[in-house]
Amino acid sequence: MSELVQIQAPRAGRKPEWLRVKPAKAAFFEVKRLTQAQRTHTVCQEAACPNVGACWSRGHAAFLILGDVCTRDCAFCDVRHGAPGPVDEDEPRRLAEVVEAMGLRYVVITSVTRDDLPDGGAGQFAACLHALRARRPALRVEVLTPDFQRKPGALERVLDAAPDVFNHNLETVPRLYPSVRAGARYDHSLDLLARAKRLRPEGWTKSGLMLGLGEQEDEVLGVMDDLRAAGVDLLTLGQYLQPSRRHAPVARYLHPDEFTRLGEAARARGFSVQSSPLTRSSHLADEDFERISRSGR
DSSP states (O other): OOOOOOOOOOOTTOOOOOOOOHHHHHHHHHHHHHHHTTTTTTTHTTTTTTTTTHHHHOOOOOEEESEESSSOOOOOOOOHHHHHHOOTHEEEEEEHHHHHTTOOEEEEEEOOOOOTTTTTTTTHHHHHHHHHHHTTTOOOOEOOOOGGOOOOOOHHHHHHOOEEEEEOBBSSOGGGGHHTTTTTHHHHHHHHHHHHHHTTSSEEEEEEEEOOOOOOOHHHHHHHHHHHTTOOEEEEEEEEEOOSSOOOOOOOOOOHHHHHHHHHHHTTOOOOOESTOOOOOTTTTTHHHHHHHTTTT
C-alpha cells in the first residue's frame, strides 16, 4: 500500500482549520466545579483533550483514577510522570457521587499507569465499577486500562466487575512503539485485548490509534487486521496533537478525507468505528456503545 496522502503540517503553534474547536459553554464549568469539589480527576483535563469543552457541555466525562501521576513517560502523553502517591481507598465513593450528581448514563474510567502496584491498579478499577453500579444500577461503564505489565490476575479482576466495554489503546503501529510507547510492547497490548474477549465474550472490546506520528497506510491497515483477529469490536482513529515541545512532534496532519477513507476501511473489516481528526477514545463513547448494541455486533 502507498503512504497516506501527504498534507503539509503547519509550523509549530498553528493547526489546520479542521482542528479548531468551539469554546466551552456554561455546563463545562459546572462539571469542573463538581470534579474539583469531590477531588476527582478527568483525563479530559490531565491529557489536554481538545474535546473537553464539547464533552463537558453535553454532560459526558472520562474519569482518571489512581491519581494524576503516571509511572511511565510516553512521548505522546501530557499526564504528569513521576512517583505516584498511595491508592486512595475513598476514590470509588467520591467518583460515584460525582457521576450521580451529573446524572450520567454512560461513564468512561481510565487511569494513569501504575507499574508500582502489585496488580497494576486493577483492584481500584473493580472497586470503582462496584461503587458506580451500587448507586446507579443501570449505568453503562467503559474501562480504558493500561497493559498491567502481565501482572497475574489483573485483567481477570477488572473483567469480573463486568464492565460493558473493555478498552485498551494500541495507540500506534508496532514500528513506532520504541519511540512513542516507552515501557510498552505491541504484542503484549494486543494479547491483552484478545484475552479480554476470550474471558468475557459477552462484553465489547475496544482500541484506538493516534495518526500523524509517521505511520504508513499499510501499517495502519495491518493493525486493523491484528485487532480484528483479536476480536476487537470498536475502533477509534484520531489525529495526534503534540501537547508541548518536549513531546513527540507531529509528523503531519491528516486531512478529514483521509480519516473518512480509513474509517471505511475499518468498517469493511467489521469494526464499529469513529474516525476523524478530533476523535479520541472517550469522545462520543456513549453513542458508540448505543450504536453497536443496537446492531448486535
